[in-house]
Amino acid sequence: MQIDQKSVIRYHGNRMFVYFSLVTFLYSFNPITASHPTLGQEKLVKIVSKIELETLLNLGISQIADYDKNIFAKVNQQDIEKLDELQLNYTVLDSLCTGEYYFAWLTEAESALGLDKVIFVNQDFFIIRVSTPAELNRLLQERVELRKINFTPSVYNRAKIALPPVVYDPTIQAIVDRVSADSVFGLVRRLVSFQTRYSTTDSARACANYIKEKLEGYGLDSVYWQEFSPTYAPNVIGIKRGQIYPESIYTVICGHFDCTSGSPYTFAPGADDNGSGASSVLEAARVMQDYNFNYSIRFIAFCGEEQGLIGSNYYASQARNRGDSIIGVINVDMVAYSLPNRDSASIIGKPENPNCAPLVDYFIACADTYTQLKTQRQIIDRPRSDHASFNQYGYPAIHCRENLNVNNPHYHTIGDTIGGGFNSLDFCTEVIKASVATVASLAQPISIGITEEKMNKANFLVIPNPTYRIGQFRLPKTNEKIKIKIYDIAGKIKIVFDVLENTERFDIDLSRLNSGVYFVELIMAKIRYKNKIVIR
Structure with a gap:
């Protein structure tokens, strides 16, 4: 339907x-x-x-x-x-x-x-x-x-988000392929084992500590609690700093870890709502830990969502006060319940102020490119999860959730357990893959899938790197003709030229290129090598 x-x-x-x-x-x-x-x-x-x-x-x-x-x-x-x-x-x-x-x-x-x-x-x-x-x-x-309802005026933002086209990148595919159903299941099972994660309980604070320890174990550059109320457990924030833009320009993947039920103080398992979303944040940090990106990534587990988006509103308001530039927010909330022929994910974004349709389309393009996930494009106002807090402060943010046409009968009940409210590990895993692909693509991975060993064997170097105007290319000695292609981060070819046989080094004027990160591809008859160059 x-x-x-x-x-x-x-x-x-x-x-x-x-x-x-x-x-x-x-x-x-x-x-x-x-x-x-x-x-x-x-x-x-x-x-x-x-x-x-x-x-x-x-x-x-x-x-x-x-x-x-x-x-x-x-x-x-x-x-x-x-x-x-x-x-x-x-x-x-x-x-x-x-x-x-x-x-x-x-x-x-x-x-x-x-x-x-x-x-x-x-x-x-x-x-x-x-x-x-x-x-x-x-x-x-x-x-x-x-x-x-908080009393801060909404930020006026009618600008259309400009995002590059999604171009297949083998490095992103390698990251996505690391997402493991077994790992996701283990994370959800551990979250459910807290018995309750109701925001005001000691168990919720213990869960926040568990999430913090997991993010620290994944080698993030910074992990901390963000206290926003003496009553609630804190938000947990992990930062992976970008190599080119390490500070206040970043992408967010988030999901709240708190939950509720008819007996919130004693038993609120919250497997689907929102163990599935919190596990998405942790799994994303795990699979990205060995990769570097141009832009920073923030992995955030919010608390106080069930009480009215309290934790995410605090974070978003602080981000706006600091002047943070957020490329996009992927909020994952309830992604583990599906029915036959109702197994698509709804990707939800505001139609305006801010216009989040481009980010919805970007997510769907990444899902189509790197995963088997079926999606529904929903350009509607539906401010029922943490993405709405970012929208209020003018940031592009979307909500990824299970099919809007499916009603989880275990929602906010003690039946939201693994096998109850959480009934499809495969669906949940595929949603996480699409979320990871989107965040990785927005953050722009630096490596494009060619190992350092292979590049050294090829003796394909660009010196100096970073460079300003003139780059010296050192090539493998060969009797073959070599073609060189230079791409920007969107995958567009900027320079193409041929190199004669037995040429081991030559200089090239790069002054026509704007500052930024580019990828250089060396093409021979039976093999290709790739490298990265940074132009100041």
Whole structure:
């Protein structure tokens, strides 16, 4: 069954309308004005037509978000006067409100919290006011997906992501081929053995320590806990530094390790949700440990996802405050349950602000190139997992999960065990391979599959390396003609030339090439050699 993209987007439009509405008026909450709704109260408005967004920004109207040809903004009386002056088409939707809020997807919110706690409902989408930790814990025992509404304005980003075409690279294939079903199974089994990984338990903190030790064992350059709350276990972050761009330009593969069930403090196995995603992060670090990349990679296991994306929101906000440049985020969440003829992975990305469709297409191209995974392209707003935290701060991030048309009956129950909620190791392994291929391709592996021994035997060197303008090529002595090709990192041929027989060295002017990493291929009748050159 194929999902009707237009109907999905319209349906989620209702959801996002309410989300942006609530965030907007909560952000401006003042307990004094709240008790006097007619005095100095700010309003939430809906403004029709996207083409007016830049106009509103120039007017200085705060807390702007756009969705489905509508703009949502927090305005005061002066802002309303500006809108009237420009004769913009707007509707006042709501006033200020108190409380701590979540938007949620569940079937019986009224029975979970009581009708007075539900302030909006549209089919399975709710906005819920939660007053105490006990109420939140009670809600989390339902089959619910939560996103806590934080009060930080969304980052405006309408730029289209520019990604190179996916070109087959044998080094990436070698990395992907290292992904092992046995290794994945062992990781999931160990995570399940903690009995519960509910975010506020000691077991969750013990699991965070296990993940940290595993990442350290894979030889990453830096591994640390990121504490974000005295209540929750920490995020775990591992960094593999790029050889050319070692600092704040990087790719992320992430998956939360916390879980919940009807008995979250005693038994919440969370094999599919989200032992499968956390294992994806660990397996990716394992198979990439012997390779170097141009760009850095961050392997992140988040906590607090079940409580409303708490850990990932903290990380993404800190990344934005630091000015980090994130190439792309691959969020893996629930990738181990499938049914016959429903065994494709849904690759989900926002249609705009930011436009994540190019990253979705890039993932699918990598899956097609390096794996047997079947995929579904889903360009929809579905902010139900950690990718949404990155989207809020303007970063391209996508969600890889099991088929959206498949409902895992063990979701958020004690039945989410290996053999229950986690019923397809083969499917999970293939998803991990596709995720690894995508992250490796974005990070750009330096080696392209030719061993150092073979290059030394061929005596094929480029001196100096790195170089600036002139490169000296030293070649194997042979009576054959030799062809030299120089490729950029996207696989495009930049220079081609022939070398006469018995030529052992020659100089070539490389000044026409921009700074960066290039690959040099030496072609003879029966053998090819490859090397890398860095141009400053």
